[in-house]
Amino acid sequence: MTAVSPPSHRISAFFHRKPKLRLGLLLTAPMLWLGLAYLGALAALFITAFWSTDVFTGKVVTDWSFDNFVTLFSDSVYRTITFRTVGIALLVTVIDAVIAFPMAFAMAKLASPRAQRLLVIMVMTPLWASYLVKAYAWRTLLSGNGVLNWLLNPLGLSGPGYGVTATVITLSYLWLPYMILPIYAGLEKLPTSLVDASGDLGAKSFRTFRSVILPLTFPAIVAGSIFTFSLSLGDYIAVKIVGGTSQMLGNVVYDNIGAANNLPFAATVATVPVVIMLVYLAAVRRTGALDNL
Amino acid sequence: MSKPARVLLWTALGAGFAVIYFPLLVVLLNSVNADTTFGWPPKSFTLEWWGRAITNEGALHALWTSVIAGLSATAIALVLGTMAAFALQKYRFFGRNSLSLLVILPIALPGIVTGIALNNAFRTIFGLDLGLMTAIVAHATFCIVVVFNNVVARLRRMGGNLEEASMDLGADGMTTFRLVTFPMLRSALLAGGLLAFALSFDEIIVTTFTLGTGMETLPIWIYNNLFRPNQAPVVNVVAAVLIIVSTVPVYLAQRLSGGDSSSGGRI
Numbered sequence: 001m002t003a004v005s006p007p008s009h010r011i012s013a014f015f016h017r018k019p020k021l022r023l024g025l026l027l028t029a030p031m032l033w034l035g036l037a038y039l040g041a042l043a044a045l046f047i048t049a050f051w052s053t054d055v056f057t058g059k060v061v062t063d064w065s066f067d068n069f070v071t072l073f074s075d076s077v078y079r080t081i082t083f084r085t086v087g088i089a090l091l092v093t094v095i096d097a098v099i100a101f102p103m104a105f106a107m108a109k110l111a112s113p114r115a116q117r118l119l120v121i122m123v124m125t126p127l128w129a130s131y132l133v134k135a136y137a138w139r140t141l142l143s144g145n146g147v148l149n150w151l152l153n154p155l156g157l158s159g160p161g162y163g164v165t166a167t168v169i170t171l172s173y174l175w176l177p178y179m180i181l182p183i184y185a186g187l188e189k190l191p192t193s194l195v196d197a198s199g200d201l202g203a204k205s206f207r208t209f210r211s212v213i214l215p216l217t218f219p220a221i222v223a224g225s226i227f228t229f230s231l232s233l234g235d236y237i238a239v240k241i242v243g244g245t246s247q248m249l250g251n252v253v254y255d256n257i258g259a260a261n262n263l264p265f266a267a268t269v270a271t272v273p274v275v276i277m278l279v280y281l282a283a284v285r286r287t288g289a290l291d292n293l
Numbered sequence: 294m295s296k297p298a299r300v301l302l303w304t305a306l307g308a309g310f311a312v313i314y315f316p317l318l319v320v321l322l323n324s325v326n327a328d329t330t331f332g333w334p335p336k337s338f339t340l341e342w343w344g345r346a347i348t349n350e351g352a353l354h355a356l357w358t359s360v361i362a363g364l365s366a367t368a369i370a371l372v373l374g375t376m377a378a379f380a381l382q383k384y385r386f387f388g389r390n391s392l393s394l395l396v397i398l399p400i401a402l403p404g405i406v407t408g409i410a411l412n413n414a415f416r417t418i419f420g421l422d423l424g425l426m427t428a429i430v431a432h433a434t435f436c437i438v439v440v441f442n443n444v445v446a447r448l449r450r451m452g453g454n455l456e457e458a459s460m461d462l463g464a465d466g467m468t469t470f471r472l473v474t475f476p477m478l479r480s481a482l483l484a485g486g487l488l489a490f491a492l493s494f495d496e497i498i499v500t501t502f503t504l505g506t507g508m509e510t511l512p513i514w515i516y517n518n519l520f521r522p523n524q525a526p527v528v529n530v531v532a533a534v535l536i537i538v539s540t541v542p543v544y545l546a547q548r549l550s551g552g553d554s555s556s557g558g559r560i
Contacts, residue, residue, distance in 0.1 A: 023384045027392075030377040030437070034395050038407075038434055041414035045406070048413060060417075102305035109294075110302060119306075121547050126313050128491045128539040132515045133532040137316035139519075140323060147319055150333045176313065195294075205298050226401055234403020237497060237516070250405045250498075257409060257502070266409060273403045281394070281401060 068268035089232035100179035108187035162244035179224035186220025324533035346530035355514035366432035374440025408502030436489035443485030
């Protein structure tokens with residue numbers, strides 16, 4: 001008697017013998033979505049950056065030129081904004097790393113396993129409390145009759161008000177969890193025995209930190225910095241809420257799409273953070289940071 | 294570790310959390326502050342703003358739009374993110390590294406870039422009018438990575454032994470997936486889905502560029518009303534509600550993922 005396998009079995013056996021086909025089926029949909037639609041959109045944006053807008057009709061003219069890039073690099077206004085944006089993004093990243101590291105260290109190495117779970121939840125909760133709510137919270141804190149002035153006035157001081165400082169504070173606050181979580185994950189994987197061994201061999205706390213802990217958690221810090229840096233580079237809303245009159249690249253992009261109706265120039269400005277991020281991602285790829293995301 | 298170092302680290306942790314939670318507490322407190330300009334310290338308290346917010350049609354409508362967009366984007370992200378995770382975790386092939394970078398790209402690039410790239414593509418390449426559909430597609434694009442990360446982490450931990458055992462015992466691929474792989478993935482999928490939903494729910498920059506005119510998600514509603522003085526109390530209540538509600542998905546996702554994704558959200 002010969003056993004006849006059911007059709008479903010035969011189909012599955014067919015696929016089992018053809019791993020390439022299975023892989024192909026698994027990859028087709030995500031590749032179409034991300035590869036064609038998303039990368040295609042990015043490519044189209046990049047092409048648009050070389051076009052221009054008809055001053056009278058407001059329509060996009062598809063003549064190729066470098067005019068937008070020339071404007072971007074030669075106009076001092078845009079140069080200032082570019083440097084300010086990159087400066088703010090760097091500052092926010094450094095501030096977050098400095099605040100996040102000791103917090104993550106206490107969480108990963110000092111807290112009990114039970115407390116660790118709770119602390120992770122405590123970091124993640126404000127992560128999901130709306131972006132706008134947090135930016136708005138800082139607007140009320142920093143306002144003239146807000147909490148910060150109320151706290152500082154008795155000391156004869158006053159808060160920074162709205163401006164670049166307020167933007168840096170708000171962005172640092174917004175992205176802090178994105179720095180704490182990867183560093184915590186990195187420190188959690190770091191064997192405590194290595195830290196102990198360093199101490200046994202006579203290294204003081206700082207030496208252990210510099211020679212053992214920091215090199216091993218560096219990829220995790222870089223992983224966190226991708227988010228703090230990238231999110232700051234593209235932000236325009238926090239700037240509108242607490243930034244006063246100072247602008248960032250995101251505002252230029254936004255204003256050129258909306259009020260100025262100049263999509264090509266907006267696209268040109270948008271290539272700046274893209275290029276910066278791609279260079280950054282390429283540079284940090286070697287550290288293994290991308291596997292830590 | 295020396296005692297002073299321990300004390301210093303615990304202090305840093307406490308101070309950090311104080312800074313993280315203080316602004317949120319102020320928002321909660323302001324939602325019952327009777328003063329409409331929210332002068333500090335509050336002189337008297339009221340629940341009037343809560344009553345007005347609960348019946349605010351604009352906010353409720355925006356909430357509904359956010360929920361629809363979030364659920365749809367999450368559903369798409371679950372399918373595509375899981376497929377990509379299986380492909381990248383179980384197979385070795387040419388371009389694998391580039392593909393894993395591609396999954397990260399929509400969140401690694403600034404939101405404004407993703408926003409105008411998709412806005413431009415929808416309108417000029419595909420000839421579509423912006424609406425709820427285009428916003429859902431945009432949200433799904435950056436939600437994929439959240440599902441992907443959760444599933445990859447779980448697949449890595451599972452290894453392939455149980456699936457091989459199932460196949461050795463005569464189960465075909467479908468049966469193995471149904472009875473072995475999927476049950477072990479379920480909580481990771483739920484956690485990934487919750488985080489994807491939360492990410493979509495909170496997104497404002499990409500939404501601004503991909504949602505049709507006249508439509509509002511909750512973040513956009515907040516933003517549009519932020520600078521209207523007479524709406525400030527209602528905005529405060531909505532903000533307070535969001536702070537309270539946001540604790541739910543985080544808590545659930547953390548429980549479900551079983552510590553797989555110690556990092557969350559975009560990560």
